Amino acid sequence: MNDRLVQSQIEELERKLCAYERLIETLPFPFTFADYESGIAIEKKRGDVRPHLRTIPPSLEKEAKWQWDIDLYRDVPFEKVEAFLTPLLDLVPHHIVFVDDKGIITLCNLQAAIDTGVERDAIIGKHIRDLLKLPDELIATLESLEKGEPLYNHEVLDRFYGIVNTRFIYNDDGSIKRVISMFQSLNMMKETEKLAVAGRIAAGIAHEIRNPLTTVRGYLQLLKTELPDRIASLVERLLIPELDRANGIITDFLNIAKPADVKMETFRLHRFLRDDVGVLLQSEALLHSVNVHFDLDEQLDDYEMSGDRRQLLQVFLNLFRNAVEAKVAKTMNVTVSSRKVNHIVQLRFCDDGPGIPPSVIDHVFDPFFSTKETGTGLGLSLSKKIVELHRGTMKVQSDARGTCFLIEFPLCSQPPFLSS
DSSP states (O other): OHHHHHHHHHHHHHHHHHHHHHHHHHOOSOEEEEETTTTEEEEEOTTOSSOEEEEOOOOSSSOOEEEEOOOHHHHSOHHHHHHHHHHHHTTOSSEEEEEOTTSBEEEEOHHHHHHHTOOHHHHTTSBHHHHHOSOGGGOHHHHHHHHTOOOSSEEEESSSEEEEEEEEEEOTTSOEEEEEEEEEEOHHHHHHHHHHHHHHHHHHHIIIIIHHHHHHHHHHHHHGGGSOHHHHHHIIIIIHHHHHHHHHHHHHHHHHHSOOOOOOEEEEHHHIIIIIIHHHHHHHHHHHTEEEEEEOOGGGTTOEEEEOHHHHHHHHHHHHHHHHHTOOSSOEEEEEEEEEETTEEEEEEEEOSSOOOTTTGGGTTSTTOOSSSSOOSOHHHHHHHHHHHTTOEEEEEEETTEEEEEEEEEOOSSOOOOOO
């Protein structure tokens, strides 16, 4: 009976020993383990399958020591490294994309996905041309891959204006494992320079034109009572309103060129869209034969954001009026939608109008750019400035089926701090 028990225990110990041996054999990195209590040291070198055992002087006073040497490129599947790096690279405000030796995307950070308008998870495993929507010969990453040479501060002059750098990660045999591309957009710098110029122009306009306009308006108000009725009517109906319109244009331009005061408050996003934006747009829609629809993400029903309700309301009113001005004879449909995408709150304002011609779509946010005879070209510029003051971004997409303005704000559990 005792012999069978001893034999069973021996077999159990042998199974455990085999399991430990297989565990050590499958560890992909070299290590050294010194167990002073048993007087045995285990060492596994890179490239070895089986570890080496040696005896060491036993000691009950020394603790066991465990040392390892992990090479992330050689000892860990690189897909695991990319999975670890992804949330860290999502914090970088530039585009970072990893591709393999065939141009297939293996990592795409959040900024690159947002700016190119793709779903990040869906683009993994696709060719980089599917992300950039450019011919292969215009993609700097593929150029670097084909030549086998990294790019240093390579200037890109296509629709993605900026600087691109590439670096290589190699396999043990010298072949390319990954091409790491980082693209730094210079569009924001270009916009900043443009706004700086606009600010200087605005200061000149305010000084040289606004004061004379106010003086002229005042004298017209004073003199109209002494003028013949026909002339007084002309002053009242035409001249004074035109002066007021000119003054309004100057005010709008100044609002674009200089930071505005943001009166912060916290409010429910969907309540704001339904009650404030909804009521305003519905009243306007009745006058212009427009149907307004809301498609709101249930995930954001309780979401609270911080901002200036009056200014954000002005953004939606500007977008609505912009859509109405482009409206053709048929009834127009406008849809306001919200979505939670990763750590972003997306708001879309879409219409089914005739769309914006491709030749002008890149200029719709430029101050004073307008395709309408009576437009000032300031509504969309002012709307974009308001969104940026709320730490958001505003973009436009358009085709023959209509136009969609995409507004994105960072998702946060606490109201963001906004400086005026």
